[in-house]
Amino acid sequence: xxxARPLVMGVLNVTPDSFSDGGRFLDPDVAVAxxxxxxxxxxxxxxxxGESTRPGAAPVGEAEEIDRVAPVxxxxxxxxxxxxxxxxxxxxxxxxxxxxGASVWxxxxxxxxxxxxxxxxxxxxxxxxxMHMQGEPRTMQDDPRYGDVVAEVRDYLAVRAExxxxxGVAxxxxxxxxxxxxxxRLAHNLALLAxxxxxxxxxFPVLLGVSRKSFLKAIxxxxxxxxDRLGGSLAAALAGADRGAAILRVxxxxxxxxxxxxxxxxxxxxxxxxxxxxxxxxxPSPSKGEGQG
Ligand code: 7PJ
Numbered sequence: 499x500x501x502a503r504p505l506v507m508g509v510l511n512v513t514p515d516s517f518s519d520g521g522r523f524l525d526p527d528v529a530v531a532x533x534x535x536x537x538x539x540x541x542x543x544x545x546x547x548g549e550s551t552r553p554g555a556a557p558v559g560e561a562e563e564i565d566r567v568a569p570v571x572x573x574x575x576x577x578x579x580x581x582x583x584x585x586x587x588x589x590x591x592x593x594x595x596x597x598x599g600a601s602v603w604x605x606x607x608x609x610x611x612x613x614x615x616x617x618x619x620x621x622x623x624x625x626x627x628x629m630h631m632q633g634e635p636r637t638m639q640d641d642p643r644y645g646d647v648v649a650e651v652r653d654y655l656a657v658r659a660e661x662x663x664x665x666g667v668a669x670x671x672x673x674x675x676x677x678x679x680x681x682x683r684l685a686h687n688l689a690l691l692a693x694x695x696x697x698x699x700x701x702f703p704v705l706l707g708v709s710r711k712s713f714l715k716a717i718x719x720x721x722x723x724x725x726d727r728l729g730g731s732l733a734a735a736l737a738g739a740d741r742g743a744a745i746l747r748v749x750x751x752x753x754x755x756x757x758x759x760x761x762x763x764x765x766x767x768x769x770x771x772x773x774x775x776x777x778x779x780x781x782p783s784p785s786k787g788e789g790q791g
Contacts, residue, residue, distance in 0.1 A: 503759075503762045506540060506541050506745075506746050507543045509547070510544050510545065512547065529570040529573065533577075542581075544574060544582050545602075545726050546570055546571055547584070547586070547604075548584075549563050551606060551635040551680075552635070552637065553635060553636060567594075568595065571598040572599060575598065575600075579755075581602060583601070583603070584604060585696050586604070587607045592615075601624055602621055603626045605626060606631055606677065607631065611694075612660070616661060619665070619671075623668075624671065626667060626671055628674055629674075629676075629677040629680065632682065633681045642686065644686060648689055648693045650692060652696055655674045674704050675706065676704075678713065682713075690756070691741070693741075694706065695742055704744055706743040706745070707747035708734035709748040710725070710728075711731075735759055736757055739761060740761075757783075
């Protein structure tokens with residue numbers, strides 16, 4: 499069943515090179531303050547990332563990535579009641595993050611980053627986000643190609659979910675993600691958003707990350723700064739919600755929650771009664787009781 503309102507996952511970057519937050523959250527105290535603000539604004543969970551996946555970003559070693567995310571997750575777990583996820587491709591980082599208090603492994607490689615990723619996820623017993631990506635972050639935007647992007651992404655996610663379950667990950671622990679912007683041109687991203695219901699139809703909760711992404715700039719070239727893409731981010735998030743997204747991964751929590759509340763209020767109002775018929779639409783309103791038809 500489609501939930502009335504998707505959950506909102508707030509993005510907390512602890513990378514010095516992340517394109518939209520500029521490495522402001524390396525200090526655990528600063529990170530906790532930012533996460534508390536996101537929860538106060540309505541975030542249902544917080545995603546902590548220590549490796550930038552921006553095209554061209556320098557790779558981070560496992561020890562360095564653990565040093566970035568583990569202290570922040572430990573501090574967040576002490577201060578927050580919401581679930582914490584870790585955005586990593588490395589099983590060792592996922593293990594350290596779960597030990598520090600996280601409960602979700604958000605893996606842009608869909609547990610294909612290391613040969614033992616799926617086994618580690620099963621042993622950890624955490625939730626796992628399986629995301630589609632064509633290629634690898636450094637070069638993925640060079641020349642992405644698909645025949646039928648929606649079918650290819652859907653089939654890939656179905657295969658990765660089967661592989662995770664074969665390794666012992668519970669069906670109830672799996673979330674899927676079409677990976678907007680990860681080895682995709684504008685037309686690919688738009689097709690995936692327009693037909694997100696086909697990914698939702700696989701029967702797993704679908705997480706969607708559109709917040710501040712480059713495809714929004716391709717539609718509105720004036721939005722060259724990531725922080726200038728709020729309107730586009732909200733429009734895309736609502737389109738995803740309408741097609742059954744269960745979790746929205748966003749930078750602008752307060753604005754997204756407000757947009758979702760308005761959407762839910764409209765949906766609820768519509769459910770109060772049937773729309774008027776063509777006959778009724780010009781009839782005098784019963785409460786006013788005046789005016790002749
Ligand atoms: C995503 C992500 C996404 C999931 C990033 C950015 C790039 N994880 N990590 N889905 N994007 N699951 O935030 O623009 O779309 S990093």
